[in-house]
Amino acid sequence: xxxxxxxxxxxxxxxxxxxxxxxxxxxxxxxxxxxxxxxxxxxxxxxxxxxxxxxxxxxxxxxxxxxxxxxxxxxxxxxxxxxxxxxxxxxxxxxxxxxxxxxxxxxxxxxxxxxxxxxxxxxxxxxxxxxxxxxxxxxxxxxxxxxxxxxxxxxxxxxxxxxxxxxxxxxxxxxxxxxxxxxxxxxxxxxxxxxxxxxxxxxxxxxxxxxxxxxxxxxxxxxxxxxxxxxxxxxxxxxxxxxxxxxxxxxxxxxxxxxxxxxxxxxxxxxxxxxxxxxxxxxxxxxxxxxxxxxxxxxxxxxxxxxxxxxxxxxxxxxxxxxxxxxxxxxxxxxxxxxxxxxxxxxxxxxxxxxxxxxxxxxxxxxxxxxxxxxxxxxxxxxxxxxxxxxxxxxxxxxxxxxxxxxxxxxxxxxxxxxxxxxxxxxxxxxxxxxxxxxx
Amino acid sequence: xxxxxxxxxxxxxxxxxxxxxxxxxxxxxxxxxxxxxxxxxxxxxxxxxxxxxxxxxxxxxxxxxxxxxxxxxxxxxxxxxxxxxxxxxxxxxxxxxxxxxxxxxxxxxxxxxxxxxxxxxxxxxxxxxxxxxxxxxxxxxxxxxxxxxxxxxxxxxxxxxxxxxxxxxxxxxxxxxxxxxxxxxxxxxxxxxxxxxxxxxxxxxxxxxxxxxxxxxxxxxxxxxxxxxxxxxxxxxxxxxxxxxxxxxxxxxxxxxxxxxxxxxxxxxxxxxxxxxxxxxxxxxxxxxxxxxxxxxxxxxxxxxxxxxxxxxxxxxxxxxxxxxxxxxxxxxxxxxxxxxxxxxxxxxxxxxxxxxxxxxxxxxxx
Numbered sequence: 001x002x003x004x005x006x007x008x009x010x011x012x013x014x015x016x017x018x019x020x021x022x023x024x025x026x027x028x029x030x031x032x033x034x035x036x037x038x039x040x041x042x043x044x045x046x047x048x049x050x051x052x053x054x055x056x057x058x059x060x061x062x063x064x065x066x067x068x069x070x071x072x073x074x075x076x077x078x079x080x081x082x083x084x085x086x087x088x089x090x091x092x093x094x095x096x097x098x099x100x101x102x103x104x105x106x107x108x109x110x111x112x113x114x115x116x117x118x119x120x121x122x123x124x125x126x127x128x129x130x131x132x133x134x135x136x137x138x139x140x141x142x143x144x145x146x147x148x149x150x151x152x153x154x155x156x157x158x159x160x161x162x163x164x165x166x167x168x169x170x171x172x173x174x175x176x177x178x179x180x181x182x183x184x185x186x187x188x189x190x191x192x193x194x195x196x197x198x199x200x201x202x203x204x205x206x207x208x209x210x211x212x213x214x215x216x217x218x219x220x221x222x223x224x225x226x227x228x229x230x231x232x233x234x235x236x237x238x239x240x241x242x243x244x245x246x247x248x249x250x251x252x253x254x255x256x257x258x259x260x261x262x263x264x265x266x267x268x269x270x271x272x273x274x275x276x277x278x279x280x281x282x283x284x285x286x287x288x289x290x291x292x293x294x295x296x297x298x299x300x301x302x303x304x305x306x307x308x309x310x311x312x313x314x315x316x317x318x319x320x321x322x323x324x325x326x327x328x329x330x331x332x333x334x335x336x337x338x339x340x341x342x343x344x345x346x347x348x349x350x351x352x353x354x355x356x357x358x359x360x361x362x363x364x365x366x367x368x369x370x371x372x373x374x375x376x377x378x379x380x381x382x383x384x385x386x387x388x389x390x391x392x393x394x395x396x397x398x399x400x401x402x403x404x405x406x407x408x409x410x411x412x413x414x415x416x417x418x419x420x421x422x423x424x425x426x427x428x429x430x431x432x433x434x435x436x437x438x439x440x
Numbered sequence: 441x442x443x444x445x446x447x448x449x450x451x452x453x454x455x456x457x458x459x460x461x462x463x464x465x466x467x468x469x470x471x472x473x474x475x476x477x478x479x480x481x482x483x484x485x486x487x488x489x490x491x492x493x494x495x496x497x498x499x500x501x502x503x504x505x506x507x508x509x510x511x512x513x514x515x516x517x518x519x520x521x522x523x524x525x526x527x528x529x530x531x532x533x534x535x536x537x538x539x540x541x542x543x544x545x546x547x548x549x550x551x552x553x554x555x556x557x558x559x560x561x562x563x564x565x566x567x568x569x570x571x572x573x574x575x576x577x578x579x580x581x582x583x584x585x586x587x588x589x590x591x592x593x594x595x596x597x598x599x600x601x602x603x604x605x606x607x608x609x610x611x612x613x614x615x616x617x618x619x620x621x622x623x624x625x626x627x628x629x630x631x632x633x634x635x636x637x638x639x640x641x642x643x644x645x646x647x648x649x650x651x652x653x654x655x656x657x658x659x660x661x662x663x664x665x666x667x668x669x670x671x672x673x674x675x676x677x678x679x680x681x682x683x684x685x686x687x688x689x690x691x692x693x694x695x696x697x698x699x700x701x702x703x704x705x706x707x708x709x710x711x712x713x714x715x716x717x718x719x720x721x722x723x724x725x726x727x728x729x730x731x732x733x734x735x736x737x738x739x740x741x742x743x744x745x746x747x748x749x750x751x752x753x754x755x756x757x758x759x760x761x762x763x764x765x766x767x768x769x770x771x772x773x774x775x776x777x778x779x780x781x782x783x784x785x786x787x788x789x790x791x792x793x794x795x796x797x798x799x800x801x802x803x804x805x806x807x
Contacts, residue, residue: 334531336531339527339533340527342519342520343520343521343523344521344526344598348521
């Protein structure tokens with residue numbers, strides 16, 4: 001630092017002229033207080049009280065987050081690999097699966113165990129749970145279990161194999177037995193396999209699920225693609241608005257800010273419904289286009305209940321999350337940077353591209369991350385305006401939560417979504433650096 | 441109009457006016473010619489229009505009326521990036537996302553210079569300000585003085601003929617500021633560029649400039665060399681703005697050529713040089729520099745009028761003493777005298793007589 005022309009250097013040299021004070025009485029190298037306690041110990045002691053107070057202040061929030069956030073997420077992760085619906089209620093046949101290797105044909109003992117379990121489950125009225133669990137893997141099996149359960153109330157005489165096959169031929173199906181083997185352990189990777197459109201065949205190999213059941217990978221890809229597209233659109237639309245907000249005189253920028261924040265003050269449902277009014281085939285925009293002669297009356301544009309509807313409505317809903325971080329960063333960029341670039345010979349476009357835009361990156365990164373993560377998990381808007389082609393993975397999770405009641409499947413899908421977001425977060429950290437994030 | 445080398449009219453403001461709101465003028469009829477190689481300072485209080493003038497010259501503001509010429513060319517309609525004017529900003533405006541080297545290469549890059557040329561010129565510019573070792577640092581890793589040097593090097597790296605500086609030393613501490621004044625002045629001398637410098641610090645203006653334009657209220661109050669400005673202010677604003685100044689108000693009693701006799705409020709008579717007083721009976725403000733006042737009878741000029749003064753306080757300032765006195769009813773009359781061996785000590789309450797050479801007292805316009 002000390003160039004001969006740097007007057008600071010002279011100051012430093014002068015200040016350094018005094019010999020450093022020796023620590024009184026302590027060992028050389030370790031600083032101690034006046035009564036001989038090492039300085040580091042004394043410092044941590046004096047800070048302990050402040051630390052304890054700080055901890056007490058954040059404790060309520062910490063507990064709240066723990067109870068309402070960390071624990072449920074842990075439970076969800078657990079549920080995605082744990083489903084005891086079969087194993088708990090069918091102990092004997094589960095034991096038989098454990099004792100016999102995969103590929104062993106079910107013998108009379110197996111059918112005996114199955115019959116005993118089915119009888120017990122029918123009496124305990126848990127056979128519905130078992131049937132539901134099996135139904136996840138082999139569609140249509142729930143009725144097999146419940147119907148068999150009804151007939152078992154009178155008891156069953158050996159030979160059990162013949163007796164069960166007598167009740168329903170399906171009891172001999174190898175697919176069913178393979179599925180039961182998979183369900184016989186409470187911990188299973190089956191839900192993750194299903195969430196990735198994979199399944200186990202009768203020999204335990206991972207194979208692609210049958211064509212008609214392949215839906216999740218496509219939905220994941222659609223979710224990530226649409227989220228990226230929506231992020232891009234919010235950037236294109238939001239960047240100029242944020243720039244205006246940051247450069248307009250205060251009075252007008254406040255007015256504009258109110259317009260930006262307006263969507264936050266109205267219910268999401270109202271906003272989405274407003275889009276329905278605008279975009280539907282007999283809606284305002286189509287009417288206008290027909291009136292202008294842009295489209296024929298018979299060929300009105302389908303802009304809602306499809307992907308286009310999802311994209312338009314979500315872009316609108318998520319726009320403020322892009323604008324606000326961008327604005328907060330742009331406000332701090334001194335206009336003299338662009339002026340300096342211009343005076344140094346850059347055209348206004350070069351000055352924007354090389355000087356202004358790079359400085360908005362922390363805000364852009366924050367906005368993009370925020371919008372993307374929100375979009376990936378968005379549920380209500382695609383549910384209302386998405387039709388079938390605009391459904392996202394979150395709609396599928398909701399369906400498993402509320403309709404099929406396959407919570408393990410919902411948990412597996414949600415965990416994969418979480419993993420995807422965390423990976424993106426990590427990639428962002430590697431590329432841009434999370435410390436550069438500016439949320440406002 | 442074609443300018444030759446060393447022209448007195450390298451930069452010309454020709455009847456320039458500027459208004460932001462259409463109701464009032466920030467710059468009122470500015471006429472100014474700046475010679476090639478000159479160091480011209482625009483000095484004035486904030487809001488006096490000096491920065492606006494600089495911004496018009498740089499191209500960031502457009503003149504509402506009038507022409508601005510650079511090297512014989514009307515530049516009113518030339519965008520800033522085509523003017524080829526180097527500029528140093530108040531906050532340096534070093535691009536924070538670029539290293540020092542990239543900052544300096546930027547003007548060369550946008551001009552399309554080949555890489556090898558660029559590197560050579562960047563190194564030359566960095567050497568010029570003794571900052572070559574900092575080429576790969578980011579601006580945030582530099583001290584204020586170092587950033588200032590980089591900003592200077594960046595404004596000079598593309599060899600502009602004209603460099604504008606907008607209060608470039610405002611953010612530095614006093615010691616560093618004085619040091620940088622010297623460095624900027626030295627660079628100016630070595631490179632022979634024309635510098636237009638804006639500041640509100642009169643000390644800075646006096647030490648650095650070839651000429652100073654004192655701005656107030658959108659007008660140039662006086663355009664002169666530092667010594668003329670300090671010793672021969674043409675009006676009360678300039679006298680009051682530059683340096684410390686004693687102002688005594690009175691009426692012109694007699695005018696004869698080079699001298700005027702002024703009667704002060706308490707009836708005492710003093711000698712002064714008439715500057716902008718026209719006739720007997722006119723009110724005037726007589727301006728006298730504190731260091732030109734004498735109180736020892738043997739040092740006073742022959743035949744000069746003296747006035748009575750009562751010492752109020754004497755402040756010891758090391759190299760000088762600063763005595764505040766009551767003169768002609770006002771009690772902020774200041775006299776400075778050197779702390780020489782055997783200097784007479786004054787004490788509060790003491791009554792003395794003070795006088796000065798008539799040409800050091802300038803009868804100016806009443807405020």
